Amino acid sequence: MDRLAEVADLINQAEEGNSTACFELGNVLHDCGDPQSAIEYYRKGISIDNNIDCTCALAEAYYEGDGVEQDSEKADSLYEGIMDRLTLLASENDESALLGLAFFYQNSPKYFDLDKAYGYFAQCFEITKNPVAGQMMIDIEEFKQLKNQNPTKPPNVKKRRDYRGLKAVFKVIGICIAIPLIALFYIGKFFVTILLAFLGGGSSGYSSPSGSGSYSSQDSGSGYKSMGKGKLVQEGMHRYIETSSGKRISIMDYDTYSGTAKDYDGNSYKIEGGGIEYR
Helix, strand or coil: CCHHHHHHHHHHHHHCCCHHHHHHHHHHHHHCCCHHHHHHHHHHHHHHHCCHHHHHHHHHHHHHCCCCCCCHHHHHHHHHHHHHHHHHHHCCCCHHHHHHHHHHHHHCCCCCCHHHHHHHHHHHHHHHCCHHHHHHHHHHHHHHHHHHHCCCCCCCCCCCHHHHCCCCCCCHHHHHHHHHHHHHHHHHHHHHHHHHHHHCCCCCCCCCCCCCCCCCCCECCCCCEEEEEEEEEEECCEEEEEECCCCEEEEEEEECCCCEEEECCCCEEEEECCEEEEC
Protein backbone atom coordinates (compact mmCIF):
# COMPACT_ATOMS: atom_id res chain seq x y z
CA MET A 1 0.00 0.00 0.00
CA ASP A 2 1.54 3.34 -1.06
CA ARG A 3 1.59 6.47 1.09
CA LEU A 4 -1.40 8.06 -0.60
CA ALA A 5 -3.50 4.95 -0.04
CA GLU A 6 -2.36 4.75 3.60
CA VAL A 7 -3.48 8.31 4.28
CA ALA A 8 -6.79 7.71 2.49
CA ASP A 9 -7.32 4.60 4.61
CA LEU A 10 -6.63 6.61 7.80
CA ILE A 11 -9.20 9.22 6.77
CA ASN A 12 -11.82 6.54 6.09
CA GLN A 13 -11.15 4.78 9.42
CA ALA A 14 -11.30 8.07 11.34
CA GLU A 15 -14.64 8.96 9.73
CA GLU A 16 -15.96 5.48 10.58
CA GLY A 17 -15.21 6.03 14.28
CA ASN A 18 -11.74 4.52 14.76
CA SER A 19 -10.12 6.57 17.55
CA THR A 20 -6.61 5.21 16.87
CA ALA A 21 -6.90 6.41 13.27
CA CYS A 22 -7.97 9.83 14.60
CA PHE A 23 -4.79 9.98 16.69
CA GLU A 24 -2.49 8.95 13.83
CA LEU A 25 -4.19 11.30 11.35
CA GLY A 26 -3.90 14.13 13.89
CA ASN A 27 -0.16 13.47 14.10
CA VAL A 28 0.13 13.53 10.30
CA LEU A 29 -1.67 16.88 10.13
CA HIS A 30 0.46 18.29 12.95
CA ASP A 31 3.69 17.24 11.21
CA CYS A 32 2.42 18.87 8.00
CA GLY A 33 2.05 22.20 9.81
CA ASP A 34 -1.70 22.18 10.51
CA PRO A 35 -2.01 21.86 14.32
CA GLN A 36 -5.58 23.26 14.34
CA SER A 37 -6.86 20.39 12.17
CA ALA A 38 -4.81 17.96 14.26
CA ILE A 39 -6.63 19.20 17.39
CA GLU A 40 -9.99 18.46 15.72
CA TYR A 41 -9.04 14.83 15.17
CA TYR A 42 -7.60 14.46 18.70
CA ARG A 43 -10.93 15.72 20.09
CA LYS A 44 -12.83 13.40 17.76
CA GLY A 45 -10.81 10.43 19.07
CA ILE A 46 -11.59 11.44 22.66
CA SER A 47 -15.30 11.75 21.88
CA ILE A 48 -15.36 8.23 20.38
CA ASP A 49 -13.94 6.19 23.27
CA ASN A 50 -11.91 8.58 25.43
CA ASN A 51 -8.75 7.50 23.56
CA ILE A 52 -5.79 7.97 25.90
CA ASP A 53 -3.28 8.84 23.14
CA CYS A 54 -5.59 11.57 21.84
CA THR A 55 -5.99 12.84 25.40
CA CYS A 56 -2.20 13.00 25.84
CA ALA A 57 -1.86 14.87 22.55
CA LEU A 58 -4.54 17.40 23.49
CA ALA A 59 -2.99 17.92 26.94
CA GLU A 60 0.39 18.58 25.35
CA ALA A 61 -1.20 21.03 22.90
CA TYR A 62 -2.76 23.01 25.76
CA TYR A 63 0.49 22.90 27.72
CA GLU A 64 2.51 24.27 24.78
CA GLY A 65 -0.20 26.45 23.18
CA ASP A 66 0.19 24.45 19.98
CA GLY A 67 -2.92 24.81 17.80
CA VAL A 68 -4.96 26.10 20.76
CA GLU A 69 -4.65 28.96 23.22
CA GLN A 70 -2.22 27.99 25.96
CA ASP A 71 -4.10 26.89 29.06
CA SER A 72 -2.06 25.20 31.80
CA GLU A 73 -5.15 24.47 33.90
CA LYS A 74 -6.80 22.48 31.10
CA ALA A 75 -3.51 20.72 30.43
CA ASP A 76 -3.15 19.77 34.12
CA SER A 77 -6.73 18.51 34.26
CA LEU A 78 -6.17 16.29 31.23
CA TYR A 79 -2.81 15.05 32.53
CA GLU A 80 -4.33 14.16 35.91
CA GLY A 81 -7.12 12.22 34.21
CA ILE A 82 -4.55 10.31 32.17
CA MET A 83 -2.50 9.49 35.26
CA ASP A 84 -5.57 8.23 37.14
CA ARG A 85 -6.55 5.93 34.26
CA LEU A 86 -3.02 4.60 33.73
CA THR A 87 -2.50 4.07 37.46
CA LEU A 88 -5.70 2.01 37.66
CA LEU A 89 -4.65 -0.16 34.70
CA ALA A 90 -1.08 -0.45 36.02
CA SER A 91 -2.44 -1.83 39.31
CA GLU A 92 -3.73 -4.74 37.20
CA ASN A 93 -0.23 -5.19 35.69
CA ASP A 94 -1.27 -3.91 32.26
CA GLU A 95 1.92 -3.74 30.16
CA SER A 96 0.96 -0.69 28.09
CA ALA A 97 -0.14 1.22 31.19
CA LEU A 98 3.10 0.44 33.03
CA LEU A 99 5.18 1.65 30.09
CA GLY A 100 2.95 4.68 29.63
CA LEU A 101 3.36 5.77 33.25
CA ALA A 102 7.10 5.16 33.16
CA PHE A 103 7.61 7.32 30.05
CA PHE A 104 5.22 9.92 31.43
CA TYR A 105 7.24 10.40 34.64
CA GLN A 106 10.51 10.29 32.67
CA ASN A 107 9.59 12.92 30.06
CA SER A 108 6.94 15.20 31.57
CA PRO A 109 8.45 18.61 32.40
CA LYS A 110 5.98 19.13 35.25
CA TYR A 111 5.63 15.61 36.66
CA PHE A 112 9.24 14.51 36.10
CA ASP A 113 10.19 11.83 38.64
CA LEU A 114 13.01 9.49 37.61
CA ASP A 115 12.53 7.17 40.60
CA LYS A 116 8.87 6.59 39.76
CA ALA A 117 9.76 6.08 36.09
CA TYR A 118 12.37 3.47 37.03
CA GLY A 119 9.89 1.74 39.33
CA TYR A 120 7.29 1.33 36.57
CA PHE A 121 9.92 0.18 34.06
CA ALA A 122 11.14 -2.38 36.60
CA GLN A 123 7.59 -3.60 37.31
CA CYS A 124 6.90 -3.93 33.59
CA PHE A 125 10.14 -5.83 32.96
CA GLU A 126 9.61 -8.16 35.90
CA ILE A 127 6.11 -9.12 34.72
CA THR A 128 6.43 -9.08 30.91
CA LYS A 129 10.20 -9.11 30.20
CA ASN A 130 9.58 -6.19 27.84
CA PRO A 131 12.99 -5.36 26.24
CA VAL A 132 12.25 -1.62 26.05
CA ALA A 133 11.57 -1.53 29.80
CA GLY A 134 14.83 -3.41 30.45
CA GLN A 135 16.85 -1.02 28.29
CA MET A 136 15.29 2.05 29.92
CA MET A 137 16.22 0.70 33.38
CA ILE A 138 19.86 0.50 32.23
CA ASP A 139 19.70 4.02 30.76
CA ILE A 140 18.27 5.48 33.97
CA GLU A 141 20.93 3.75 36.09
CA GLU A 142 23.67 5.13 33.81
CA PHE A 143 22.13 8.59 33.98
CA LYS A 144 22.01 8.50 37.80
CA GLN A 145 25.67 7.48 37.91
CA LEU A 146 26.62 10.41 35.69
CA LYS A 147 24.51 12.75 37.80
CA ASN A 148 26.23 11.55 41.00
CA GLN A 149 29.60 12.26 39.41
CA ASN A 150 28.47 15.82 38.62
CA PRO A 151 25.76 16.68 41.19
CA THR A 152 25.75 20.42 40.41
CA LYS A 153 24.54 19.85 36.85
CA PRO A 154 20.74 19.59 36.64
CA PRO A 155 19.22 16.75 34.61
CA ASN A 156 18.54 17.68 31.00
CA VAL A 157 15.46 15.72 30.07
CA LYS A 158 14.00 16.45 26.67
CA LYS A 159 10.25 16.18 26.25
CA ARG A 160 9.43 14.10 23.22
CA ARG A 161 6.28 13.33 21.27
CA ASP A 162 7.15 9.60 21.21
CA TYR A 163 5.70 8.97 24.68
CA ARG A 164 2.21 9.35 23.23
CA GLY A 165 2.64 6.10 21.31
CA LEU A 166 3.17 7.65 17.89
CA LYS A 167 3.25 4.81 15.36
CA ALA A 168 2.86 6.68 12.03
CA VAL A 169 5.59 5.75 9.54
CA PHE A 170 4.69 8.33 6.91
CA LYS A 171 7.33 10.59 5.40
CA VAL A 172 6.44 14.24 6.04
CA ILE A 173 7.08 15.41 2.49
CA GLY A 174 4.92 12.68 0.97
CA ILE A 175 2.13 13.23 3.47
CA CYS A 176 1.98 16.99 2.89
CA ILE A 177 1.55 16.31 -0.83
CA ALA A 178 -0.91 13.45 -0.29
CA ILE A 179 -3.46 15.23 1.92
CA PRO A 180 -4.49 17.96 -0.57
CA LEU A 181 -4.54 15.36 -3.38
CA ILE A 182 -6.87 13.16 -1.35
CA ALA A 183 -9.14 16.10 -0.57
CA LEU A 184 -9.35 17.02 -4.27
CA PHE A 185 -9.98 13.40 -5.21
CA TYR A 186 -12.90 13.00 -2.79
CA ILE A 187 -14.40 16.34 -3.79
CA GLY A 188 -14.20 15.36 -7.46
CA LYS A 189 -15.61 11.90 -6.75
CA PHE A 190 -18.52 13.45 -4.85
CA PHE A 191 -19.50 15.74 -7.72
CA VAL A 192 -19.04 13.01 -10.35
CA THR A 193 -21.25 10.65 -8.33
CA ILE A 194 -23.99 13.29 -8.06
CA LEU A 195 -23.76 14.05 -11.78
CA LEU A 196 -23.96 10.39 -12.79
CA ALA A 197 -26.84 9.78 -10.40
CA PHE A 198 -28.65 12.75 -11.91
CA LEU A 199 -28.08 11.41 -15.43
CA GLY A 200 -29.02 7.88 -14.37
CA GLY A 201 -25.51 6.56 -14.82
CA GLY A 202 -25.18 4.86 -11.41
CA SER A 203 -21.89 4.65 -9.58
CA SER A 204 -18.93 6.63 -10.82
CA GLY A 205 -16.62 3.65 -10.50
CA TYR A 206 -13.75 5.87 -9.46
CA SER A 207 -10.84 4.49 -7.40
CA SER A 208 -7.83 6.10 -5.80
CA PRO A 209 -5.08 6.87 -8.37
CA SER A 210 -2.13 4.52 -7.82
CA GLY A 211 1.02 6.18 -6.55
CA SER A 212 -0.08 9.81 -6.93
CA GLY A 213 1.73 12.01 -4.47
CA SER A 214 3.54 9.05 -2.88
CA TYR A 215 7.02 9.41 -1.42
CA SER A 216 9.89 7.02 -2.08
CA SER A 217 13.56 7.06 -1.21
CA GLN A 218 16.63 5.82 -3.09
CA ASP A 219 17.96 2.43 -1.94
CA SER A 220 21.63 2.76 -1.06
CA GLY A 221 22.40 -0.87 -2.03
CA SER A 222 23.11 -1.92 1.56
CA GLY A 223 19.52 -2.59 2.53
CA TYR A 224 19.15 0.91 3.97
CA LYS A 225 17.15 3.77 2.45
CA SER A 226 18.21 7.43 2.54
CA MET A 227 16.42 9.89 4.84
CA GLY A 228 18.64 12.84 3.90
CA LYS A 229 20.88 14.89 6.20
CA GLY A 230 20.78 14.60 9.98
CA LYS A 231 22.75 14.04 13.15
CA LEU A 232 22.82 12.08 16.40
CA VAL A 233 22.01 14.16 19.49
CA GLN A 234 22.63 13.26 23.16
CA GLU A 235 20.77 15.33 25.79
CA GLY A 236 21.31 13.99 29.27
CA MET A 237 20.14 10.36 29.19
CA HIS A 238 18.04 10.90 26.07
CA ARG A 239 19.47 10.01 22.65
CA TYR A 240 17.75 10.82 19.38
CA ILE A 241 18.36 11.32 15.66
CA GLU A 242 17.48 14.80 14.38
CA THR A 243 16.82 15.15 10.63
CA SER A 244 17.40 18.29 8.57
CA SER A 245 13.61 18.86 8.59
CA GLY A 246 13.61 19.00 12.41
CA LYS A 247 12.05 15.57 12.99
CA ARG A 248 13.36 13.74 16.06
CA ILE A 249 13.55 9.94 16.31
CA SER A 250 14.25 8.59 19.80
CA ILE A 251 16.71 5.67 19.85
CA MET A 252 17.45 3.14 22.56
CA ASP A 253 20.92 2.00 21.47
CA TYR A 254 23.71 3.24 19.20
CA ASP A 255 26.82 1.40 17.94
CA THR A 256 29.63 3.94 17.62
CA TYR A 257 31.82 1.58 15.58
CA SER A 258 29.26 0.82 12.83
CA GLY A 259 27.28 4.07 13.10
CA THR A 260 24.00 2.16 13.44
CA ALA A 261 21.10 2.79 15.81
CA LYS A 262 17.69 1.32 16.67
CA ASP A 263 14.52 3.08 17.78
CA TYR A 264 11.90 1.75 20.24
CA ASP A 265 9.88 0.18 17.40
CA GLY A 266 12.84 -1.92 16.22
CA ASN A 267 13.65 0.18 13.11
CA SER A 268 17.34 0.40 12.17
CA TYR A 269 19.18 3.58 11.17
CA LYS A 270 22.67 4.28 9.85
CA ILE A 271 24.39 7.63 10.31
CA GLU A 272 27.24 8.23 7.88
CA GLY A 273 28.85 11.42 6.60
CA GLY A 274 26.09 13.65 7.93
CA GLY A 275 23.39 11.60 6.20
CA ILE A 276 20.79 9.23 7.69
CA GLU A 277 19.64 5.93 6.21
CA TYR A 278 17.03 3.52 7.54
CA ARG A 279 15.63 0.05 6.99
